[in-house]
Amino acid sequence: MKGFCGVALCISCFLLNGCLGSVNYSRLIGAGSQAVQAAAVSDDDLRGMSLKMRQQMDSVATVAADNDKYTKRLKRIMAKETNVNGVPLNYKVYMTPELNASATPDGSIRVNSGLMDAMNDDELRFVLGHEIGHVAKGHSLNALRMSYATAAAKTAAGALHPTAATITDSGLGELARGFVNAQFSQSQELDADSYGMDFLKANHYKTSAAISAMRKLGSSGGGFFATHPSSERRLRNLEALERGEDPKTLTTDSDDKK
């Protein structure tokens, strides 16, 4: 469970198939009352469950110590980004070579040491800005709500009561599974990319880092461009944003239809 955009890591956003994974809609539709229950659960309750889910993920990961050089670097480069929409952000490094990172609705940002090794400071800022964008735009909260509905349908009654206080380990495990495998839509990915670019611009960091970060992810062993057709579109969007142009003016091509 160490990755980048999905829950476990959006980096799946970048590498595998989009950030949050595929929600099992057929199961969701079949969930009936559970789907209704999921619709009723509050954002705050979801964030409470998100925090417990993240704590469980942290407990099975190798987390860099506070005085580790990776942790110090991460906190230094993201020092200006301490909260999003009033939700405090907390940062940790998972010591694993996979190029990945992730954000959960509770404001937990996680990045793998392998990604930090591969990227310079501004490239990391773009990738993490992208992750934070999914939180800021409510993408991750919506994905968790979907995962909650799916998990509620699969677990024993009461295992996923809509308050964080009563959630069980098995319920939490189901919730995490759904979230990690979730996938953001292409439009959500483009939105998050824009957020990451805006973050670079607002703080006067190098905007070219967004392009180079995306290229590095694309050429990594994850086969990004082969498995994630929208990546080329994302790259062209970022190039337009860097020039100060509206990506909507880009001409469409076959890639856009995917």
Ligand SMILES: [Zn+2]
């Ligand atoms: Zn993403």
